[in-house]
Amino acid sequence: MVVVRTEIIAVGSEMLTPAHVDTNSLYITERLNELGIELQAKSVGGDDRGVLKSMIADALRRTDLLILTGGLGPTDDDLTREVVAGLVGQPLEYHPEIFERIDKRFAARGLKTPEINRRQAMVPRGATVLPNANGTAPGLLVEYEHKLIALLPGPPREMKPMFEALIEDRLRTRAGSACLIRRLLRITGQSESSVEEKMQPLYAKWLASATMINTTILASLAQIELHLTVIAPDLDEGRRVLDAAVQEVQAVLGTDLFSTNGETMQKVVGELCRARGFRIAAAESCTGGLVMARLTEVPGSSDYVDRGVVVYSNQAKTDLLGVPAALIQKHGAVSEPVAEAMASGMARIASADLAVGITGVAGPGGGTPDKPVGMVAVAAAWARDGAIQTRVRTFQFLGGREMVRFQASQAALDMVRRWIMEDS
Amino acid sequence: MVVVRTEIIAVGSEMLTPAHVDTNSLYITERLNELGIELQAKSVGGDDRGVLKSMIADALRRTDLLILTGGLGPTDDDLTREVVAGLVGQPLEYHPEIFERIDKRFAARGLKTPEINRRQAMVPRGATVLPNANGTAPGLLVEYEHKLIALLPGPPREMKPMFEALIEDRLRTRAGSACLIRRLLRITGQSESSVEEKMQPLYAKWLASATMINTTILASLAQIELHLTVIAPDLDEGRRVLDAAVQEVQAVLGTDLFSTNGETMQKVVGELCRARGFRIAAAESCTGGLVMARLTEVPGSSDYVDRGVVVYSNQAKTDLLGVPAALIQKHGAVSEPVAEAMASGMARIASADLAVGITGVAGPGGGTPDKPVGMVAVAAAWARDGAIQTRVRTFQFLGGREMVRFQASQAALDMVRRWIMEDS
Numbered sequence: 001m002v003v004v005r006t007e008i009i010a011v012g013s014e015m016l017t018p019a020h021v022d023t024n025s026l027y028i029t030e031r032l033n034e035l036g037i038e039l040q041a042k043s044v045g046g047d048d049r050g051v052l053k054s055m056i057a058d059a060l061r062r063t064d065l066l067i068l069t070g071g072l073g074p075t076d077d078d079l080t081r082e083v084v085a086g087l088v089g090q091p092l093e094y095h096p097e098i099f100e101r102i103d104k105r106f107a108a109r110g111l112k113t114p115e116i117n118r119r120q121a122m123v124p125r126g127a128t129v130l131p132n133a134n135g136t137a138p139g140l141l142v143e144y145e146h147k148l149i150a151l152l153p154g155p156p157r158e159m160k161p162m163f164e165a166l167i168e169d170r171l172r173t174r175a176g177s178a179c180l181i182r183r184l185l186r187i188t189g190q191s192e193s194s195v196e197e198k199m200q201p202l203y204a205k206w207l208a209s210a211t212m213i214n215t216t217i218l219a220s221l222a223q224i225e226l227h228l229t230v231i232a233p234d235l236d237e238g239r240r241v242l243d244a245a246v247q248e249v250q251a252v253l254g255t256d257l258f259s260t261n262g263e264t265m266q267k268v269v270g271e272l273c274r275a276r277g278f279r280i281a282a283a284e285s286c287t288g289g290l291v292m293a294r295l296t297e298v299p300g301s302s303d304y305v306d307r308g309v310v311v312y313s314n315q316a317k318t319d320l321l322g323v324p325a326a327l328i329q330k331h332g333a334v335s336e337p338v339a340e341a342m343a344s345g346m347a348r349i350a351s352a353d354l355a356v357g358i359t360g361v362a363g364p365g366g367g368t369p370d371k372p373v374g375m376v377a378v379a380a381a382w383a384r385d386g387a388i389q390t391r392v393r394t395f396q397f398l399g400g401r402e403m404v405r406f407q408a409s410q411a412a413l414d415m416v417r418r419w420i421m422e423d424s
Numbered sequence: 425m426v427v428v429r430t431e432i433i434a435v436g437s438e439m440l441t442p443a444h445v446d447t448n449s450l451y452i453t454e455r456l457n458e459l460g461i462e463l464q465a466k467s468v469g470g471d472d473r474g475v476l477k478s479m480i481a482d483a484l485r486r487t488d489l490l491i492l493t494g495g496l497g498p499t500d501d502d503l504t505r506e507v508v509a510g511l512v513g514q515p516l517e518y519h520p521e522i523f524e525r526i527d528k529r530f531a532a533r534g535l536k537t538p539e540i541n542r543r544q545a546m547v548p549r550g551a552t553v554l555p556n557a558n559g560t561a562p563g564l565l566v567e568y569e570h571k572l573i574a575l576l577p578g579p580p581r582e583m584k585p586m587f588e589a590l591i592e593d594r595l596r597t598r599a600g601s602a603c604l605i606r607r608l609l610r611i612t613g614q615s616e617s618s619v620e621e622k623m624q625p626l627y628a629k630w631l632a633s634a635t636m637i638n639t640t641i642l643a644s645l646a647q648i649e650l651h652l653t654v655i656a657p658d659l660d661e662g663r664r665v666l667d668a669a670v671q672e673v674q675a676v677l678g679t680d681l682f683s684t685n686g687e688t689m690q691k692v693v694g695e696l697c698r699a700r701g702f703r704i705a706a707a708e709s710c711t712g713g714l715v716m717a718r719l720t721e722v723p724g725s726s727d728y729v730d731r732g733v734v735v736y737s738n739q740a741k742t743d744l745l746g747v748p749a750a751l752i753q754k755h756g757a758v759s760e761p762v763a764e765a766m767a768s769g770m771a772r773i774a775s776a777d778l779a780v781g782i783t784g785v786a787g788p789g790g791g792t793p794d795k796p797v798g799m800v801a802v803a804a805a806w807a808r809d810g811a812i813q814t815r816v817r818t819f820q821f822l823g824g825r826e827m828v829r830f831q832a833s834q835a836a837l838d839m840v841r842r843w844i845m846e847d848s
Contacts, residue, residue, distance in 0.1 A: 014640075016453065016462070016463040016464075016465070016466065017453065017457075017640075018450045018451070018453045018454035018457065018606070019450075019606075019608075019640060019642065019649075019651050021445055021450070026442045026443075026445070027442070029440065029441065029442045030442035033441075033442065038440070038470075039440040039470070040440070040469075040470055040472060040475045041440070041467060041468060041469045041470060041475055041479055042440060042467065042468050043465060043466065043467035043468070044465060044466050044467070045464075045465045046462075046463070046464055046465060048464060051464045051465055051486060054482070054485070054486055055465055055482075055486075058478070058479075058482040061478070062475060062478055062479075182441065191530075191535060191538070192497065192498070192499075193498050193499070193537075193538035193540055193541055194535075194538060196498070196499050196538070196540060197538050197539075197540065216436075216437050216438050216471065216501060217499060217501070218436075218438055219497070219579065221581075225438075227437075227438060227441075284713075287717075287720075288716055288717055288719070288720025288721070288725070288729070289708075289713030289714070289715070289716030289717040289720065289732060289734070290713070290717045291713070292712055292713030292716075292717075292734045293711075293712050293713035293714045293716075293717045295712070296711075296712025296713065296734070296736065297712070297825070297826065297829070299787070299788050299789065299825055300789060301712070301736075302736050302737070302790075305712070305734075305736050306736050306737040306739070306740055307733065307734055307735050307736060307737065307740035307743075307744060308713060308733070308734040309731065309732070309733050309734070309744075310713070310716045310720070310729075310731055310732040310733070310734075311731050312720065312725075312726050312729050312730050312731055313726070313730040313731065315730070316730055316731035316774075319731075319773075320731060320733075320744075320773075349743075349744075350740075363723070364723050365723065365724060366726075396533075398558065399558065399581055400581070401721070401723055402721065403581060405721070
């Protein structure tokens with residue numbers, strides 16, 4: 001499946017701290033994928049000679065293409081050049097023309113070039129020098145035992161233009177014309193293992209087919225993600241194969257499959273509303289505005305969203321939605337009748353076709369034996385033909401406050417989605 | 425500084441795509457640093473037996489402590505258990521008590537446990553089983569040639585509690601007594617370079633002092649982050665040094681420094697309201713519920729949040745907040761008078777002490793030459809002594825819809841924060 005066995009190593013101790021992420025590899029991965037090249041691994045190594053040497057040597061054993069970013073600066077900490085030269089058994093040679101370029105860059109800013117920058121003019125014998133249009137350190141390409149090692153500068157503004165101008169074409173000839181295409185599917189209402197079980201026959205079929213489709217399944221909060229990947233001779237063929245695969249998944253999973261191309265739940269619900277000319281509103285207690293924030297996160301959502309309310313206190317539920325105080329007293333604020341009254345009250349005050357009502361215990365405090373943390377009543381109301389119908393369900397969600405709130409918002413949106421789908 | 429040679433490997437092909445980042449290692453690094461343990465490298469490996477085997481074997485040669493996250497799920501893709509068992513030369517044994525726990529989890533949700541979940545009850549002989557309070561896959565601790573291998577589940581909500589409850593203490597005995605402590609400070613109302621300039625004298629002073637404080641400055645959306653790090657003989661001494669440093673920063677940056685220990689803006693505003701017995705409410709147009717969602721994300725926020733409204737359409741602004749239609753007609757929905765009327769209307773209907781009103785063009789559509797995308801009017805209202813005072817300001821934010829919405833919500837919360845601070 002991997003056309004060229006490829007790894008990336010980002011060099012720099014700062015990327016081993018809690019606050020920093022190696023983002024270069026994300027950019028490079030995207031570029032590589034477009035060429036049909038998948039990563040088999042990636043790493044971050046600190047500025048330590050022994051560790052770097054071992055990491056690069058190990059990666060070289062596993063790869064045809066190894067991309068290193070960072071560690072090409074002028075200081076003693078910058079070890080990439082030296083370690084690679086040592087591993088491929090070539091001496092470092094001084095290239096005066098590189099130093100001249102660096103010298104000109106400094107001069108242009110009215111500065112004298114520090115002596116230490118001479119390190120950046122050292123090149124392993126036989127390597128190809130990649131001029132750096134946006135910084136001092138040139139990139140380097142080293143061929144070694146039919147493998148290609150690319151040394152690129154760490155700063156993204158230097159690395160990216162160099163990759164595009166000087167690396168991409170060279171890889172294209174190695175990678176062939178194949179391209180790798182992905183499709184992200186999202187599923188609700190099933191556990192990861194249940195999806196996996198239902199998908200087994202498809203997996204088997206796909207693996208046996210000429211165009212192999214690879215799948216990865218991931219349990220995310222309140223949804224399962226299914227990643228389909230295919231390597232195809234060209235983009236059109238790849239898309240055709242994935243479209244057909246998605247149809248097969250749809251046949252197996254039915255309406256539990258809510259997203260066939262990475263769309264979020266709020267986007268899917270919004271598109272359903274738009275297509276049918278519906279308006280949707282939300283009355284939220286424990287989710288505190290999250291459903292509305294998710295719905296309105298989608299560009300153009302003002303076409304189907306007009307208003308919503310957050311009603312944290314009982315008084316607010318009565319004041320803004322007309323939920324009878326007696327109803328709250330009788331059943332408690334976290335109850336199906338109150339959720340229904342919130343949803344239908346919201347549909348009424350918003351003159352909306354659809355509305356959701358959510359009331360629950362998000363935690364960490366506020367739970368009781370009867371109504372523990374994570375218990376949420378979710379209702380939907382549909383106003384049509386002069387009447388309001390409601391649906392309601394009580395969920396017991398697991399996890400902390402943020403997780404309970406997200407799952408409740410997801411359940412509310414999903415309830416509306418399924419109801420619209422059933423109806424069409 | 426490296427007390428124990430440590431690496432982390434995150435397992436999962438999805439983390440080798442351009443859209444996913446391994447965040448577990450950031451959390452683990454922070455915890456390890458607190459124990460005085462620094463990472464020497466970290467990696468991400470795909471769900472490929474050969475590659476994983478080679479990566480884990482190589483890392484084992486370099487480390488005393490190897491932490492693996494992910495690949496403990498029930499599917500064929502989940503290879504971590506098996507690969508580690510193979511490398512340490514121990515057979516996998518079935519532990520019925522693990523399966524019983526899994527079975528109970530499914531039963532609690534009214535589901536039947538799929539057969540494939542039996543894989544999660546397989547344990548390399550001699551390994552220590554770490555119960556998973558938040559998911560099916562238990563963690564595992566494997567001792568091998570004086571090295572410790574920890575296998576932790578991939579989902580952060582499962583991994584983090586397990587790390588804290590079951591890993592941290594075990595590592596404390598292995599690590600030395602020096603510890604690395606970080607403090608995250610957050611700043612609004614200044615550019616990164618302006619903060620940097622003001623901080624220069626402090627940097628110089630700190631670097632010259634006995635206990636060196638290291639700083640990293642990072643521009644994040646609508647806030648600047650300042651990370652302070654210190655290596656101290658013990659936690660108390662480290663905290664004392666950082667507390668003193670924070671006071672020095674506070675003297676330099678004043679109220680622009682809103683967070684001295686990683687607190688979010690919503691948490692800071694909430695604490696101010698709680699301390700003064702204020703209630704706060706929000707009337708939101710372009711932010712669509714984001715301010716309310718942020719405020720209510722904080723546990724215990726029902727003490728100071730009671731209600732809020734999302735008023736996307738002009739009609740909703742008039743219906744729910746009493747914003748005069750004539751005012752909207754005269755100034756346009758995105759205008760300072762309308763934002764003020766929203767804030768004061770909200771304070772009134774919520775009987776709140778403080779309320780914000782936000783109206784703007786989040787984009788990508790809807791911009792005009794007069795009112796381009798990113799223009800947002802933010803108002804705050806303070807009801808006291810029988811009258812309502814307002815403040816208002818128009819911002820021109822850069823970036824896409826999500827960025828504009830976040831910046832607008834941040835500006836509104838910050839406006840309230842500064843007003844309360846001035847007043848006290």
